[in-house]
Structures are given as structure tokens and as C-alpha cells.
Amino acid sequence: MDTREKDIENLKDYKYGFTTDIENIKAPKGLNENVIKFISNIKKEPKWMLDFRLKAFERFKLLKEPDWQKPKYPKIDYQDLYYYSAPKSMKDKPKSLDELDPKLLETYNKLGIPLQEQARLNGIAVDAVFDSVSVATTFKDELTKHGIIFCSMSEAIQKHPDLVKKYLGTVIPTTDHFFATLNSAVFTDGSFVYIPEGVKCPMELSTYFRINASETGQFERTLIIADKGSYVSYLEGCTAPMRDENQLHAANVELIALDDAEIKYSTVQNWYPGDENGKGGIYNFVTKRGLCKGKNSKISWTQVETGSAITWKYPSCILKGDNSIGEFYSIAITNNHQKADTGTKMIHLGKNTKSKIISKGISAGFSDMTYRGLVDINSKAKNSSNYTQCDSLLMGNKCGAHTVPYIKNKNFDSNVAHEATTSKISDEQLHYCQQRGLNPEEAVGLIVNGFCKEVLQQLPMEFAVEAQKLVGISLEGSVG
Amino acid sequence: MKEQLKTDFNKIQEVSNFSNRDIEIKKSYLNKFIENGFPNRKQENWKFLDINQIISNNISDLSFYNDYSIENKVDPSIFIDDLEHNKIIFINGRIEKIDFSYEDKKQIEIIEASYINYESKNNNSLIDLNIALSNKHFKILIKKDYSLKKPLIIYHLTNEKMKSKNINLRLDFVLEQNSSLKLIDFFSDDSEKNFMNIFYNFNLDRDAILKNYKIDKSLNKNLKYSFNNINQKQNSISETFVFSAGSDYFKNEINCNLKGEYSSAFINGIFSLDDNKQHEIRTTINHLVENTKSYQLIKSVLGKNTKSAYQGRIYVDSKAQKTDGYQLSKAILLDETSEFNAKPELEIYADDVKCSHGSASGSLDDNSIFYLMSRGLNYKQAKGLLINGFLLDVIEKITDAEIKDLLKKMIGLKK
Numbered sequence: 001m002d003t004r005e006k007d008i009e010n011l012k013d014y015k016y017g018f019t020t021d022i023e024n025i026k027a028p029k030g031l032n033e034n035v036i037k038f039i040s041n042i043k044k045e046p047k048w049m050l051d052f053r054l055k056a057f058e059r060f061k062l063l064k065e066p067d068w069q070k071p072k073y074p075k076i077d078y079q080d081l082y083y084y085s086a087p088k089s090m091k092d093k094p095k096s097l098d099e100l101d102p103k104l105l106e107t108y109n110k111l112g113i114p115l116q117e118q119a120r121l122n123g124i125a126v127d128a129v130f131d132s133v134s135v136a137t138t139f140k141d142e143l144t145k146h147g148i149i150f151c152s153m154s155e156a157i158q159k160h161p162d163l164v165k166k167y168l169g170t171v172i173p174t175t176d177h178f179f180a181t182l183n184s185a186v187f188t189d190g191s192f193v194y195i196p197e198g199v200k201c202p203m204e205l206s207t208y209f210r211i212n213a214s215e216t217g218q219f220e221r222t223l224i225i226a227d228k229g230s231y232v233s234y235l236e237g238c239t240a241p242m243r244d245e246n247q248l249h250a251a252n253v254e255l256i257a258l259d260d261a262e263i264k265y266s267t268v269q270n271w272y273p274g275d276e277n278g279k280g281g282i283y284n285f286v287t288k289r290g291l292c293k294g295k296n297s298k299i300s301w302t303q304v305e306t307g308s309a310i311t312w313k314y315p316s317c318i319l320k321g322d323n324s325i326g327e328f329y330s331i332a333i334t335n336n337h338q339k340a341d342t343g344t345k346m347i348h349l350g351k352n353t354k355s356k357i358i359s360k361g362i363s364a365g366f367s368d369m370t371y372r373g374l375v376d377i378n379s380k381a382k383n384s385s386n387y388t389q390c391d392s393l394l395m396g397n398k399c400g401a402h403t404v405p406y407i408k409n410k411n412f413d414s415n416v417a418h419e420a421t422t423s424k425i426s427d428e429q430l431h432y433c434q435q436r437g438l439n440p441e442e443a444v445g446l447i448v449n450g451f452c453k454e455v456l457q458q459l460p461m462e463f464a465v466e467a468q469k470l471v472g473i474s475l476e477g478s479v480g
Numbered sequence: 481m482k483e484q485l486k487t488d489f490n491k492i493q494e495v496s497n498f499s500n501r502d503i504e505i506k507k508s509y510l511n512k513f514i515e516n517g518f519p520n521r522k523q524e525n526w527k528f529l530d531i532n533q534i535i536s537n538n539i540s541d542l543s544f545y546n547d548y549s550i551e552n553k554v555d556p557s558i559f560i561d562d563l564e565h566n567k568i569i570f571i572n573g574r575i576e577k578i579d580f581s582y583e584d585k586k587q588i589e590i591i592e593a594s595y596i597n598y599e600s601k602n603n604n605s606l607i608d609l610n611i612a613l614s615n616k617h618f619k620i621l622i623k624k625d626y627s628l629k630k631p632l633i634i635y636h637l638t639n640e641k642m643k644s645k646n647i648n649l650r651l652d653f654v655l656e657q658n659s660s661l662k663l664i665d666f667f668s669d670d671s672e673k674n675f676m677n678i679f680y681n682f683n684l685d686r687d688a689i690l691k692n693y694k695i696d697k698s699l700n701k702n703l704k705y706s707f708n709n710i711n712q713k714q715n716s717i718s719e720t721f722v723f724s725a726g727s728d729y730f731k732n733e734i735n736c737n738l739k740g741e742y743s744s745a746f747i748n749g750i751f752s753l754d755d756n757k758q759h760e761i762r763t764t765i766n767h768l769v770e771n772t773k774s775y776q777l778i779k780s781v782l783g784k785n786t787k788s789a790y791q792g793r794i795y796v797d798s799k800a801q802k803t804d805g806y807q808l809s810k811a812i813l814l815d816e817t818s819e820f821n822a823k824p825e826l827e828i829y830a831d832d833v834k835c836s837h838g839s840a841s842g843s844l845d846d847n848s849i850f851y852l853m854s855r856g857l858n859y860k861q862a863k864g865l866l867i868n869g870f871l872l873d874v875i876e877k878i879t880d881a882e883i884k885d886l887l888k889k890m891i892g893l894k895k
Binding site: 418 | 798834
């Protein structure tokens, strides 16, 4: 067996589908003010934070669940969920990794994310989030040297309240849509990153999200601030156990880039997609939004979406600063009964702003995939430009691929171009590859990788290899 | 508005001779309309241009009753004289004349029907309004193997007598096997602040060919909505061309159901707008069986305070393998107050298809202007030449040479 086959063998079944048997502290089931107070209390939050949550909750009560999206799902009973779950051993937060529950360490080893720093040779700082809390953050000392703050959200609220207060909710206000507001009310943990002026972050920062407990919703909140002239590259990975029930994951991610700053945000999303018959899996309803606040700032989103029963997210850029740049690179793959409705929004407000959207969708099996995007050029956004390309590949006639772009151009100095194609893998290409000795599966793998290349190139090296494998594996069994 | 609608509805029933059954059906559509009202931006299909708001901003007390007892005088100077043609003339929504003098009368049947059902699946409240309030339907049937010798021009004329009125028109066309029809809708208005709601239903049998050209050129302050529903059987062809320029508001909706193999639909459109005009084209092409084809090309030239929107949807059913679908929309924005919106949508459930769309918008290309000016044209001439070239592309798609010439002359592309 060569290595590729071994990889496939290893990954054929969802290998992250195990559960960790660990004692949990949970908030009482249901959603009400007391639960929010419980969460706030257990995290020893200051009053302003609790007020922030309660304000969001007030607003949430007025909102209706949206239903315009393509993938429909059975109604979620928001009173039948746990909004907080944490390993018991985390109650008194361990001071160092040595004190961390060995079971937790073992879980992360199994996931291929060894938390002991000595085991990490490739120099990526990791913040690991287990259910509702952040369990460990690595490489802290190294980062502190540069003045970079990389810690869990809870810690940031305690230690850097000024920064959190100043920026939290400025990109995704508490009055935003249904799921974002729900998150503002009940968010539990997540990562906080602050890169000071002029600092180029020396290593990749990474968060690893893991859902473990059952009947739990995961609501994390990430806030990344790149101060003037700084640069950061941030990676996000996610997995969850295999369960028959559907679990909700409604995170909020806010990015803020000040003058001349650049943020690169990459996601490899591999939540449990449900079984072949579409039973179980994660509902991934995430709000991601970046604000290019300063001049010459840049935000770039790269995503590889292979998991989740339903993916419903639109990582967006608000290009407020003059000359700012927004980019969105996406590969979304759906197989079996998975559904995805994803895309981006590029809102041009500043002068000379530029945006680029490259989206590749692949659907196989009985799945359904939608690209939905908005390009909005404001009347003040002089001399702006946008280029959008979204291609879809269909495998079989039981699946669907849809493209729904919204284009609004209110500025006569600006150019908007949009292109989209939908097709299947051509027989000629397959024939060519097979003629040269590849079997049909390998041929499809090769062609698909070529189809996705533009996006894969944008990923940091370590992720690119993993993502490439993931692309091959997600389509396993869909040929023929 | 609700009371107005009810009283006007009763007035219409009094003067018309509908059967009780028809009145009941019409009443149910009226109630449906009263419940939903005019469409607004909360509905996806009306997101870009909100008709509810536009009507309430432009027309104060809208009334729905039109007195059709008095005959209007037909002014022949309005007729298009470069082209021999058959005529249907509407003045203020009243049919004044039906003239098929160039044709074999046995091959065309004109049936007056009080009520012809239409299965409306798309929850369009303007169609409900049309069915409830339109008072006379004509069904025009073209018999097997007959091709009209001359085009049919439907004149939609209004005079100054009409104000703050809503007109609802409905025509049905049946094209039997291997028949063909060239239809021009010509709009000319001397009235202002009215809302016209026009609904055509076409049934194309095997091998039938329909060419429909809609020309809204003369400047006026009316609001218009037109809905074409086209059902196509095997091997049939439909070609729709829209020249959208004159009215203050005009939305053209074209819904094509390609139900037979090897049927095809072509939609081409031009927006040429100036001075606060807001126009939209919305298309839906349903590819329901194998080997069907659709092609759409929409171009906009937008002046001061104007807004154009193009919503194009291609739906490919899982049975519709070998579909070929194409959409392209382009816009030139001439002023800082002009706005272009597009939503080219693909919804695809079959894998062996070739579907693509493109959309581009921006200002006139500086390099091209420079090139032409360096050859001795002034700025205005250079701009004019570029815009004409841009639009000519769409005109060239018209397959009927006579009508193509007529349109070129109308737009000023040819003397």
C-alpha cells in the first residue's frame, strides 16, 4: 500500500468521530436570562460584559429565525440545548500544560494537535477550544516577547478589558441577525488576538475547535485586531464526534485591520458531516466579518469547507479604508446529504478599494451547494473594482449546484466583473488521465485538485497538504 | 386602497357580462391581492426596485375602474409606416381595432373569452390583480402550419384623458404546430402617472416559432409592468427582445418553460435610460427536459439618476441533461448617480450541462475614447460611437432582418 492509499484508508471514515469520556460542568438546559448570568458568572466576567450579553438577549427575543436560505433544516428547539459545557478539570484553570487533564491532552494528540510545545516543530501557536472553553494556548512566551496578545476570549476579558470593550461588537453588532445575536448573548469562549503596531507576527496563529459534549451548542467568539502596519496569519480547524443528533455551531468571528495592516484568515472546516444517509452532523451557522478600517489595509479569507451537515456562512469584508483590499478564496465540497449555502459579501465604501472572489464548489451524491455572494459598490467608493469567479462542478444527477450572485454598482468610476460556470468533469479529461495509467478515482482526484488549485495555493503550507488530502477524501466513492 | 379596489371591482362586474362562476374566481384573486398588496422589496423578486413604494410615490389616489363605453379616436400618424403589418390597437386599455388584413382569415382565430385560467405558481400578486380586474380577454390562435405573412404590431396607446389609473390587460396566444408569429409591442403615451399591468400567455406547440419585440421608446411618466409566460413544446423557438427606455418605470418579466426536447429560448434586452428612470428585466428559464437551450444578453446604458436591474434565473431540472444555458449582462454607467444591479442566478440539478453567466459594469473605457479622439472625433462623438457599438451587439442578435432594420432606425443606429 503506498502512502496515498494509506492516507485514504486512515481517513476514509471520519477519524475524528470519537468522543472523549470526560466529566463536564454544564449550564442548565435552555435559554433564558439565568443561563446567560450563569455563563457570565462562571467565567467571572465584569458587569459590562454581562450587560452586553443581556442587551443582545433582549434583541434576540425580538428576532425571527431566517428562512431564505437554500438548505432547509428541521426547526431547532433553542430551549432543548445546553449553552455551556466545560471539562470539570477546567474549573480552576490549570496554570500550565503539565497540570492539564491527561485525557484532554490525549484527545488533542489523537486529533493530531499535540499541545506540548516540545512536540511542535513547525512553530504554530495553537489555542485549543474544547466545547465551551479554551483549554490551552501554546507558545505564549514567544509571542509575548513581540507584544502580541494571543489568548482565549475569557482571559482577554479579564486581562485586556480595554481592548475587548473597544472592539467587541464593532464589526458584528449585538443587533445583527438571528444567529449572530444569539452568539452575542451566549458566547462561551474563543480566541483573542491583538497584534501591536508595526509587528509582523513571527508564526502562524491557530485555533482548534472541538465539540465533544452532546446536546450542546458551540458558540465561540473570535476577535482579531491588527494594529497599524502589522501582519498576522490565522488558521482555524474544527472537528466533532459522530452522533445521530444534529448539533448547532454558531460562532462569530470579527476581524479589524487598521492602517496598512493585513490579516489572513484560513479555515479548514471538517465538522462531522453526518452519515451516508444524512443522519446527524453539525449545523455550521457562522458569522464571519472583517472590517478594513484603516487605509491600505487588507483582509483575506480562505476557506476549505468539507464537513458539516449544513454549512451556512458568508465571510465578508467591509472595505471602509481607502485603498483597502478584500479577498475571498473558497472551496466547498458537499457529498452524500450535505448541504452548503456559502459565499461572501464585499462592501466597498472607501475609495480605490479592490476585492477578489474565487469560489469553487463541488457537489456529489445527494448534496446541494449554493454560492451566494454580494458585491456592493457604494456611490462614494470611487475607482473601485471587483472580480468574481465562481465555478461549480457536479458529480451525478442527484446533486445540485446553484449560483446566486448579487451585484450592485452605484459608482460609475468602478468596475465589477463576474463570471460563473457550471459543468461536470469532461470525459476527455478523464480519458486522458486514464490513458496514462491512472485509475478513475485517481483521475478524478487529480482533476479536482487542479480545479481547486487557485484556492489551495492561498493556504499556508501545513494546511495546504491537509486540505488537498481532504478534498480527495471527501469525494471518495462519488465517482462512477 | 382596499375600499377603492372593492368598489371599482363591483363597477367592473356591473358593466361586464361575466358568468357567476367567473365572478367568483375573479373575487378570489381580488381577495388574494388585497391580502398581499403590491409587491415590495421584502420579496426577493422585487428587491432592487420596490413597485409598492414607486407607485405610492408617483401616483396619489390610484383607481382601478376604466370606462370602456366610449370609443377613442385612432390617430393613424402614430403607426409605424416603414413596415407593412397587422394591428391590434389598445387606447387607454380599450381595444379599438383588430386588423389582420394581410392574413388568411381562416388560419387565425380570435376568440373572445371572459376568463382564461392561469396556474400561477410564483405568487405574483400583480398577476392576481390582472386576473381579478381585466375585463376582456382575447385568445389569438394561429393554426397548424401557418406563418403570418406580416408581423403583428400591438399598439399600447394612452391619451391625456387617463390619469392615476390602473390598466390590466391580458392576451393569450396559441401557436399550433409549425406555425409562426412575429409580434411587436409598441408603446406610446400621452398620459402620465398611470400604472399598466400587461400579461401575455403563450403556448407554443411543436416546431412553432415566436418572436416578440417590445419597444418602449417614447418618453412618458407612466409605470409599466409586463409579464410574458411562454410554454414551449418540442423543437419550438421563442425569441424575446426588449428595448426599455421611455417609461418612468418598466419591469419586464419573462418566464419560459422549456417543456419539449430541442426547444430553445432567446432573450435580449437593452436599457437606455436617462433622467430618473428605473427599469428592470427579470427572466426565468426553466429547462425541464433534455437538450434544451437558452441564451440571454442584456445591456444597459445608464444616465443621470437612473437605475437598471437584471435578475436572470436559469433553472435546470435533474432530468434536463445536455442543457446549454448562457447569460450575459453588461452595463455602462455614464453618471455618478447611475446605478446597476444584477442577480444572475443558476440553479442546477443535472450534471451533464453547460451553464455559465457573466456580468460586467463600469464606465466608458478611457483608452477607447482616447483612441477615437486621436483620430479626430470630439468627445461627444467618440462617446456616442462607443455607446452605439455597445448596443449594436444586442440589436444584431435580432433574427428578423426587417425588424432589425426598423429598430436600428428607431434607435438612430441607421439612417
